[in-house]
Amino acid sequence: xxxxxxxxxxxxxxxxxxxxxxxxxxxxxxxxxxxxxxxxxxxxxxxxxxxxxxxxxxxxxxxxxxxxxxxxxxxxxxxxxxxxxxxxxxxxxxxxxxxxxxxxxxxxxxxxxxxxxxxxxxxxxxxxxxxxxxxxxxxxxxxxxxxxxxxxxxxxxxxxxxxxxxxxxxxxxxxxxxxxxxxxxxxxxxxxxxxxxxxxxxxxxxxxxxxxxxxxxxxxxxxxxxxxxxxxxxxxxxxxxxxxxxxxxxxxxxxxxxxxxxxxxxxxxxxxxxxxxxxxxxxxxxxxxxxxxxxxxxxxxxxxxxxxxxxxxxxxxxxxxxxxxxxxxxxxxxxxxxxxxxxxxxxxxxxxxxxxxxxxxxxxxxxxx
Amino acid sequence: xxxxxxxxxxxxxxxxxxxxxxxxxxxxxxxxxxxxxxxxxxxxxxxxxxxxxxxxxxxxxxxxxxxxxxxxxxxxxxxxxxxxxxxxxxxxxxxxxxxxxxxxxxxxxxxxxxxxxxxxxxxxxxxxxxxxxxxxxxxxxxxxxxxxxxxxxxxxxxxxxxxxxxxxxxxxxxxxxxxxxxxxxxxxxxxxxxxxxxxxxxxxxxxxxxxxxxxxxxxxxxxxxxxxxxxxxxxxxxxxxxxxxxxx
Numbered sequence: 156x157x158x159x160x161x162x163x164x165x166x167x168x169x170x171x172x173x174x175x176x177x178x179x180x181x182x183x184x185x186x187x188x189x190x191x192x193x194x195x196x197x198x199x200x201x202x203x204x205x206x207x208x209x210x211x212x213x214x215x216x217x218x219x220x221x222x223x224x225x226x227x228x229x230x231x232x233x234x235x236x237x238x239x240x241x242x243x244x245x246x247x248x249x250x251x252x253x254x255x256x257x258x259x260x261x262x263x264x265x266x267x268x269x270x271x272x273x274x275x276x277x278x279x280x281x282x283x284x285x286x287x288x289x290x291x292x293x294x295x296x297x298x299x300x301x302x303x304x305x306x307x308x309x310x311x312x313x314x315x316x317x318x319x320x321x322x323x324x325x326x327x328x329x330x331x332x333x334x335x336x337x338x339x340x341x342x343x344x345x346x347x348x349x350x351x352x353x354x355x356x357x358x359x360x361x362x363x364x365x366x367x368x369x370x371x372x373x374x375x376x377x378x379x380x381x382x383x384x385x386x387x388x389x390x391x392x393x394x395x396x397x398x399x400x401x402x403x404x405x406x407x408x409x410x411x412x413x414x415x416x417x418x419x420x421x422x423x424x425x426x427x428x429x430x431x432x433x434x435x436x437x438x439x440x441x442x443x444x445x446x447x448x449x450x451x452x453x454x455x456x457x458x459x460x461x462x463x464x465x466x467x468x469x470x471x472x473x474x475x476x477x478x479x480x481x482x483x484x485x486x487x488x489x490x491x492x493x494x495x496x497x498x499x500x501x502x503x504x505x506x507x508x509x510x511x512x513x514x515x516x517x518x519x520x521x522x523x524x
Numbered sequence: 525x526x527x528x529x530x531x532x533x534x535x536x537x538x539x540x541x542x543x544x545x546x547x548x549x550x551x552x553x554x555x556x557x558x559x560x561x562x563x564x565x566x567x568x569x570x571x572x573x574x575x576x577x578x579x580x581x582x583x584x585x586x587x588x589x590x591x592x593x594x595x596x597x598x599x600x601x602x603x604x605x606x607x608x609x610x611x612x613x614x615x616x617x618x619x620x621x622x623x624x625x626x627x628x629x630x631x632x633x634x635x636x637x638x639x640x641x642x643x644x645x646x647x648x649x650x651x652x653x654x655x656x657x658x659x660x661x662x663x664x665x666x667x668x669x670x671x672x673x674x675x676x677x678x679x680x681x682x683x684x685x686x687x688x689x690x691x692x693x694x695x696x697x698x699x700x701x702x703x704x705x706x707x708x709x710x711x712x713x714x715x716x717x718x719x720x721x722x723x724x725x726x727x728x729x730x731x732x733x734x735x736x737x738x739x740x741x742x743x744x745x746x747x748x749x750x751x752x753x754x755x756x757x758x759x760x761x762x763x764x765x766x767x768x769x770x771x772x
Contacts, residue, residue: 188633489615
């Protein structure tokens with residue numbers, strides 16, 4: 156039962172000798188492990204290593220773990236010098252090798268508690284960062300020359316100009332879809348022209364600001380986190396601080412300011428494009444000609460709806476930019492953390508934008524706007 | 525074990541290697557030095573099959589890494605370990621999980637055996653047992669390098685390649701690292717090939733030194749032999765030490 160190609164036990168009594176043979180190497184270790192599991196060795200047995208061509212430290216470890224007898228150096232005979240060194244080394248490490256237990260994962264309740272605390276500190280951190288941003292703004296207002304004009308224009312271009320194509324396309328299609336859905340219902344009552352009323356208010360007051368803010372959260376918020384986060388990983392933000400500059404002034408203020416300027420403009424682009432989309436489908440579907448569409452729009456769309464929509468934009472921009480910058484400035488110092496922070500920025504920004512929009516709806520209603 | 529034969533490497537018009545040849549036998553600790561831009565790291569990447577030379581032959585254990593069929597190359601990959609300059613530990617895994625990756629991928633050992641082997645590797649690399657549960661980002665530079673060594677030797681490689689093993693370490697940690705590398709050669713019978721700039725590593729532990737300059741092997745021999753050579757670059761390289769920091 157105990158003879159294999161790796162070892163042989165002879166003679167089968169109290170003074171037995173376990174003869175090891177062959178090359179005990181990691182490639183065959185799974186086989187050796189199984190063979191050793193079926194072996195029981197008398198306490199006084201000897202282990203003869205003269206037949207070993209080689210043994211590596213992994214194999215020595217498995218052997219020493221499987222056979223308590225082997226842990227006594229006196230039980231060994233016939234090992235070559237090189238193999239003996241390896242076995243001795245492993246034996247000297249054995250004590251602590253056996254005592255490593257991985258930490259247990261926390262229970263569900265503890266995990267819930269951790270999550271809640273993490274969320275609390277996340278929001279607290281955002282508020283803190285918002286305060287720091289406001290202070291930095293105040294400084295920039297007092298010393299306008301310290302504002303990074305060059306960085307500001309670069310950000311205006313990247314967050315604004317470059318976003319126009321995607322914003323236009325998406326809002327155009329949203330305009331088409333809303334008109335189509337409203338039109339299906341209105342047609343039944345012959346109320347075709349009232350679709351213009353609905354689309355006019357819906358697009359300018361709600362859909363354009365929300366859709367544009369979500370696009371910008373995914374596009375620009377994520378970019379802020381990735382840019383600032385990788386600068387932190389390469390210690391560039393530390394370098395900025397060491398050179399006597401403030402990362403808040405150099406990096407955060409231009410980004411926040413740029414986005415607050417740009418987002419209302421993008422929302423206006425979104426207003427125009429969604430109405431254009433509505434107009435484009437209103438003709439063939441509802442027999443509302445472009446001129447009739449525009450006349451009706453002019454007649455019924457109160458301009459305050461447009462202003463309410465535009466007024467929300469800077470607030471959305473502030474929230475997106477602050478979250479994006481904060482997540483970037485506080486990213487952990489490894490590559491995985493950067494990816495996680497970027498994803499988190501997008502999720503947080505979109506949730507915050509929609510929450511804020513709900514708050515706006517309630518407040519505006521109370522103010523009769 | 526490692527044979528490099530007439531390797532030529534060009535990047536565009538720039539020739540980095542212009543016929544580099546040497547071979548390395550079993551159980552030695554070989555150091556490779558050369559000025560910046562002489563393609564030491566490139567040569568290392570070529571030997572382990574990460575980068576293709578323009579011309580020439582590279583063989584590891586007799587296998588040409590660029591013409592052999594994929595299964596053979598995979599088998600060769602299991603026989604050497606590589607430690608990258610900054611460790612290249614997977615940042616999403618703990619140190620112990622990092623070391624366990626090759627064991628889980630390439631062996632059919634039981635979970636408890638793998639855990640014990642991981643603990644042994646951490647020990648062999650000179651890490652305290654509690655380091656295993658930490659993330660690579662929580663370790664100091666020296667510990668990260670040790671963790672990288674632990675992963676590189678996980679599969680009992682016959683050859684270990686080290687890229688600048690002591691760069692960025694303080695002298696005490698660096699000498700500890702030298703002793704670790706030396707003990708891998710002496711106790712485990714590994715062959716180690718390292719690229720370094722650390723004079724103390726060269727003088728302290730290296731058996732054989734290969735000097736790369738002007739796209740060729742400028743010198744090849746023991747440290748004493750290389751130092752005795754009459755070449756401007758070698759003289760300058762070692763002159764800092766000769767001017768006598770160490771009191772001799």
